[in-house]
Amino acid sequence: MIGQRHYPNQVRIPMYPQPMNNPLNPLDIEAIRNDFSILKEENDLPLIYLDSAATSQTPDCVIEAMDAYYRTYNSNIHRGIYRISEEATAKHEEARQRIGRFINARRPSQIIFTRNTTESINLVAYSWGSANLREGDEILVTVMEHHSNLLPWQLLSQRTGAKLRFIEITDEGVLQLDDLERLLTERTKIVAMTHVSNVLGTINPVQELIAAAHAVGAKVLIDGAQSVPHFDVDVQELDCDFLAFSGHKMCGPTGIGVLYGKSDLLEEMPPFLGGGSMIRSVQRESSTYADVPAKFEAGTPAISEAIGLAAAVDYLNKVGLEAIFVHEQELLEYAHQKLNEIEDITIYGPKPRQKTGAITFNLEGIHPHDLAGVLDTVGVAVRAGHHCAQPLMQKYGVIATVRASFYLYNKLDEIDTLHEGLLKAQRMLTRRRR
């Protein structure tokens, strides 16, 4: 369930899953950490992994599921008339079902396997976009998009003459919705927006925006790369037309992503890539295509990765998304409190409870890359850079920031080490002495 909060403009803003505090269901962090071999590796320093927004760590159960495929039934799918190929096909299609259930898709055929979020969005922009957009139409995005949810639309705009328009954000890092009526009109054909900002962690009020977009006849693509891993995303409740996400940010492997789409849209969309597996029959000059989802899955797919992603989904279900969300809130509250104690720090974006997963900041006079380098000397892995969100960086007038991002396996004392690392960087790299 999504919690509700009222904004002055009467837009109902879903902020976070409820309940926020569920003392009956706290995470057993030590048991969870035990599920991740990489966190138990013996190194000079323990790994303090605060870069899950880039790629999350992989629990052993996911590695084992993929290992079992290669060790015991490695074969191509949908073609072999022999035991192990049938087993691989069954496991691959079962994975589709489990992943579909995870986002509450009506049917497994609405789950299209891609390589990642980027490919899922490109698929929609090329296939649906090229068939449906023309000069005079508009594409509405936000300034907080990851480049993966901007470049495909820029390219579409260049191909079709459709115009890109932007929802701005406030200084606090939430969407500025007061001029939505001006931006969202009958010219708008698609709204493509992130559910959660990969830089700020802001949770956007997508359910209300989807309803508003549908009211003017626009379709909506939600970039779920940073939401699906962190809280319950229900495509039927949201009523989005498309949802894109990546396996490697939700305890799954790299090389597998998902595009969910409404069936009627997927059925009328032309293929994206041509090749084996996506055809019904082929003649010299033309062909007919397989049904959805095969129509969009040309070539041999990432078989073990789909099986691994299904294992990841089972793992997240077992731990409980709600408990994960509450745990992340606790980490964020503590991180805000500790980092706010540091002088000359600028923290970007909203406060905890309006966001999930990440805290993004700069220390005056220190380049983010230098800061990340010093943090590495105390074992802390963070991301420094523009985070593939340059328009957002421009909004804040910076080239880059440091981002610490959290997931189910992070502990409060890791934030203490982050804090100490930042003070160390200030001692080393500025004239400030502490």
Ligand code: 7TS
């Ligand atoms: N959309 C959002 C919101 C993202 O955070 C990312 C990746 C993508 C799309 C692209 O995902 P991919 O799996 O296709 O690469 N974000 C990040 C990040 O914040 N740091 O590294 C990758």
